[in-house]
Amino acid sequence: xQDFLFYLNLGWEHIISLDALDHQLFILALVAVYAFxxxxxxxxxxxAFTIGHSITLALSVLExxxxxxxWVEFLIPLTIVITALDNIIFKGNQSKLxxxxxxxxxxxxxxxxxxxxxxARMMLAKEQSLFVPLLGFxxxxxxxxxVVVLAFLVALFIFSNLFKVARKDWIMFVSSAVFALALKMxxxxxxxxxxxxxxxM
Numbered sequence: 001x002q003d004f005l006f007y008l009n010l011g012w013e014h015i016i017s018l019d020a021l022d023h024q025l026f027i028l029a030l031v032a033v034y035a036f037x038x039x040x041x042x043x044x045x046x047x048a049f050t051i052g053h054s055i056t057l058a059l060s061v062l063e064x065x066x067x068x069x070x071w072v073e074f075l076i077p078l079t080i081v082i083t084a085l086d087n088i089i090f091k092g093n094q095s096k097l098x099x100x101x102x103x104x105x106x107x108x109x110x111x112x113x114x115x116x117x118x119x120a121r122m123m124l125a126k127e128q129s130l131f132v133p134l135l136g137f138x139x140x141x142x143x144x145x146x147v148v149v150l151a152f153l154v155a156l157f158i159f160s161n162l163f164k165v166a167r168k169d170w171i172m173f174v175s176s177a178v179f180a181l182a183l184k185m186x187x188x189x190x191x192x193x194x195x196x197x198x199x200x201m
Contacts, residue, residue: 004136007120011140014119016147022076022185023112025178027148029083030105032174033097035167036157041098045105046145052109053116054138060117061130072114074189079108080182087175091168116141 015023030049034042059065083104090097120137159165 004132007133007136008140008143010119011116011137011142012144013140014116014137015141015144020144022080022182023115024148025182026076026080026083026108026112027145028152029080029087029175029178029182030101031149031152032084032087032171032178033091033094033101034153034156035160036153038098039153042149042153045098045101046142046149048102048105049109049112049145050138050142052106053113053141056110056113057117057120057138058130058134060114061121061134067114068191069118070189070191072111072118074186074191075111076115077182077185077189079104079111081179081186083108084175084179084182087171088179091171091175094167094171 014020027046027049030045031042034045060067083101086100086104087097090100116137120133156170159170160167
């Protein structure tokens with residue numbers, strides 16, 4: 001139980017801490033098009049992201065394959081840039097954006113899982129069972145994601161009801177801010193040594 005709580009806390013901190021800004025920005029870009037009343041759709045969205053990152057988290061920690069950490073750190077903000085840009089382009093068609101975001105959450109979740117794996121792999125002892133650590137880490141990540149999403153939806157509720165901010169303006173404002181930050185991260189993390197990205201066992 002102690003091991004489970006340790007990895008639960010590790011997963012929680014990995015998504016809540018300031019060092020996890022890239023993952024937080026991706027979640028914000030995904031949920032920017034939703035309102036508080038869309039909480040069921042948001043739950044499906046978060047689940048899709050969880051499924052995606054859980055798959056590559058497990059495979060990476062089990063060392064089925066490895067991707068250079070430099071490339072992972074570059075690809076993560078690139079997924080945010082694409083998601084935020086998608087929001088800006090299709091801001092007038094929110095129903096289409098919601099459908100697209102399910103696929104983005106699942107596919108780009110695979111990439112984010114590799115980033116989570118770099119942290120988890122360093123903390124795991126080679127001789128220990130992976131089930132409990134991976135379960136705890138994933139649940140911690142999930143709880144952290146839910147808190148980030150709830151905080152964002154509450155902020156949207158306040159701005160849209162108290163300050164009467166239109167949904168299109170909200171989507172544009174949030175997505176543009178996320179796009180700018182993520183683009184800066186992407187440029188800063190371009191791998192200068194182009195070599196083999198994948199290393200399969």
